[in-house]
Amino acid sequence: MTVKGVNYIIRAHENEVKNSKIRMGKNMKSVIIGIAGGTGSGKSTFTNRLRDEFKDNVAVIYHDNYYRDQSDIPLEERKKTNYDHPDAMETELLVQQLQELKEGKSIQCPVYDYTQHNRSGEVQTVEPKKVILLEGILVLADERLRDLMDIKIYVEADADERILRRVIRDVKERGRDIEGVVEQYLTTVKPMHYLYVEPTRSTADIVINSGMNSTAFELVKNTIQKILDSEE
Ligand SMILES: Nc1ncnc2c1ncn2[C@@H]1O[C@H](COP(=O)(O)OP(=O)(O)O)[C@@H](O)[C@H]1O
Ligand SMILES: O=c1ccn([C@@H]2O[C@H](COP(=O)(O)O)[C@@H](O)[C@H]2O)c(=O)[nH]1
Numbered sequence: 001m002t003v004k005g006v007n008y009i010i011r012a013h014e015n016e017v018k019n020s021k022i023r024m025g026k027n028m029k030s031v032i033i034g035i036a037g038g039t040g041s042g043k044s045t046f047t048n049r050l051r052d053e054f055k056d057n058v059a060v061i062y063h064d065n066y067y068r069d070q071s072d073i074p075l076e077e078r079k080k081t082n083y084d085h086p087d088a089m090e091t092e093l094l095v096q097q098l099q100e101l102k103e104g105k106s107i108q109c110p111v112y113d114y115t116q117h118n119r120s121g122e123v124q125t126v127e128p129k130k131v132i133l134l135e136g137i138l139v140l141a142d143e144r145l146r147d148l149m150d151i152k153i154y155v156e157a158d159a160d161e162r163i164l165r166r167v168i169r170d171v172k173e174r175g176r177d178i179e180g181v182v183e184q185y186l187t188t189v190k191p192m193h194y195l196y197v198e199p200t201r202s203t204a205d206i207v208i209n210s211g212m213n214s215t216a217f218e219l220v221k222n223t224i225q226k227i228l229d230s231e232e
Contacts, residue, residue, distance in 0.1 A: 030102050031227050032132045032148050033220075036140040036200055037155030038193050039084075040162035040169070042211020046155055046220075047135040049211075053221055057228055059101065059129040063136025065112045066094045069119045078117035079180075084192030086138055095144045101128045102148070115175035131224050137193075140200035153220070154204035155211050159190075 037043045044062075051060050068090050070078050082088060090110075097107040108123040139145050140152055157165075163185055170176040201207060208216040 029232055030128060030130055030132055031150045032098065032102075032134055033151045033153065033224070034139045034145065034149040035133060035135040035153045035155065036137065036197070036204070037211075038157070038159070038162050038197050039137055039189060040165035041155045041157040043135050043137075043155045045211030046153075046208065046213075046217065047133050049217055050133060050220065050224065054131070054224060054228070057129065058131040058133055058224065059126050060133045060135070061094070061098070061109065061126065062112075063089060063091075063094065063134065063139050064114075065110050066090045067112050067119070069110075071118060075116065075118075081117065082188045082192065083117075084137065084188050084196070086141055086196060089136075089138065091138075091142050091145065095142075095148070097126075098132070098134070098145075098148050101126065101132060104128045114173075131227055137197050138200075140203050141196050146203060151206070151223070152204045153206045153208060154201045155208045156201065157210055159193075 035043050035047050047060060047062075051058065066089050067083065068088060070081065073081075093110075097109065100107050106125055106127045109126050111120045111122040111124055112118075113120040134145070134149070139149075140154065146152065166185070166189075167178060167181050170181045171178060206216070206220070
C-alpha cells in the first residue's frame with residue numbers, strides 16, 4: 001500500500017508523550033501553510049523536506065487522503081474516475097478537520113491507497129500543532145481552504161518535467177503501467193490542471209521554482225522556525 005505521510009504519523013504518535021512541549025497550548029493560534037502545484041511539480045518533496053526538518057513540531061496533512069471513498073464502485077470503474085476535478089475530494093471533511101485542529105483537537109484523518117484508487121479503511125491520528133502544512137494539487141482551488149490558510153505556496157515546474165516524473169513515480173510507487181499513466185494524463189490530468197490547478201498560482205503568496213529549491217526551502221524554514229519560537 002502506498003500512503004503519503006503514514007510513516008510520519010506513526011512516528012508522531014510514538015513521540016507524542018515525549019514531546020509534550022510541542023503540543024499546542026490552549027490559547028495558541030495555529031498557522032496553516034498551503035502547498036499547491038501541479039502533479040509532479042515537487043510539492044510532496046518540498047513538504048516532506050519541511051516535515052523532516054521540523055519532525056513532530058509540525059502537522060502535515062495531504063489533501064490526497066481526502067479522495068472520496070469509492071468502495072461501492074468496482075476497481076475497473078474506479079480507474080476511470082477523474083481524480084483531478086475538485087469534486088473527487090471530500091474537501092468538506094478536510095475543512096471540518098482543519099477547524100478542529102485549529103481548536104486544539106486531534107483528528108482522525110483518512111488514509112488513501114493509490115494502488116486501489118480508494119480509501120484504505122485506516123485512519124491516522126493527527127495531533128494539533130502550531131504549524132500545519134497542507135499539501136495537494138487543489139488546496140488553493142477551494143475558497144474555504146484558502147480562507148483557513150495563513151501562507152499560500154505554489155510549487156512550479158515545467159509540464160514536460162512534471163509528466164516525466166509522474167510516469168516514473170506512478171509506475172514505481174502507485175502500481176500503474178506507462179500506457180495507463182499517459183492515457184490518464186491526456187484525458188483528465190492535463191485538462192484539469194489548466195482548468196483548476198494552474199489558475200490558483202495567482203492566489204499564492206509565494207511561487208517556488210521546484211521542490212528542491214534550496215533558497216526557497218531556507219526562507220520557508222526560517223519563517224516556520226520564527227512561528228514556532230514565538231510566544232503567541
Ligand atoms: N526538482 C526535481 N528534480 C528531479 N526530480 C524531482 C524534483 N522534484 C521532485 N522530483 C521527483 O519527482 C517525483 C514527483 O515529485 P513529488 O514531490 O512527489 O511531486 P508532487 O507531490 O508535486 O506530485 C518524485 O519521485 C520526486 O523525487
Ligand atoms: O486514485 C487516485 C487518486 C489520485 N490520483 C492522481 O494523483 C494526483 C495527485 O497526486 P500528486 O502527488 O500531486 O501527483 C492527481 O493528479 C490524480 O490524477 C490517481 O491517479 N488515482
